[in-house]
Amino acid sequence: MPHDHHDHDHFHHDGMSPSGHPYRADNDEPLSYWQCMEIAVRELLIEKGHVTPAEIAAQIEAMDARSPANGAAVVARAWTDPAFKARLLADASAASAEMGFDIGGLRLIAVENTGDVHNVIVCTLCSCYPRNLLGLPPDWYKTRAYRARTVKEPRKVLAEFGLELPETTQVRVHDSTADMRYIVLPARPAGTEGMDETALAALVTRDSMIGTGLPKTP
């Protein structure tokens, strides 16, 4: 029985359900100015026949479906196909569009990690992020601490992510200040020589494409 807790003590904290899960407050507060604006514009677009509710729902679903698996597929392709890797480094927007991951009006730049260079992405001004390849940014990416510290003490920040880099590796921080978005092309891990694209993609973590981590090893 999933809620059969009779064999240990119950700790009921304020705001917790009997099974120990926090309650989420109901959204009973009044709508904000921009929430009213969004509803008004959406309803007008529907009323005037520009879009249907089903199209809006489908678009929200498509946006939510973007995940780091997209970026991992691109990285694994670059690891296995030298011509694709060359196209990715020359024009990452076009190369990722080839695989069906269109970035729309923005431009994507892929930066390659090598034996001597480690790249890490930040947006000090806001939270610019390659959503077409990585989905929504993690909360920490949007914090003032990550944004301010990554340009000042990137090695200390990376060490807190568990990534200690030798002094012989140059750290290149990329601040997404305008129309570009960035993805790190991590180095292919050793010991993966016989692996196919699908198996390689499973090694590519979200953080390895932001630069705050490395791919998993098999």
Added chain:
Amino acid sequence: MASPADKVRVKTMMPPGHVRAPAYLRGKIGVIERPLGEFGNPELLAYGHTDGPKKPLYRVRFTMAEIWGDAAETPTDTIDAEIYGHWLEPAP
């Protein structure tokens, strides 16, 4: 138009309103990493002016030593940022 490896300084101006040249880079000298082409000017776009002239945009590479001086964590590490041409001036 600036070319790769040209030395440039980010202007020290502090205009009011929406700008996308980070304050921590103003007055700092870097080199053009690559030109990116022309893009809408965010200083106009932010206020709904979508028909203003486009501005050239560059990726500029700075060393940590240039930005943070003696406080740099590792002086030879670098920061690349996108800076619009009207924020750059030639540096000696």
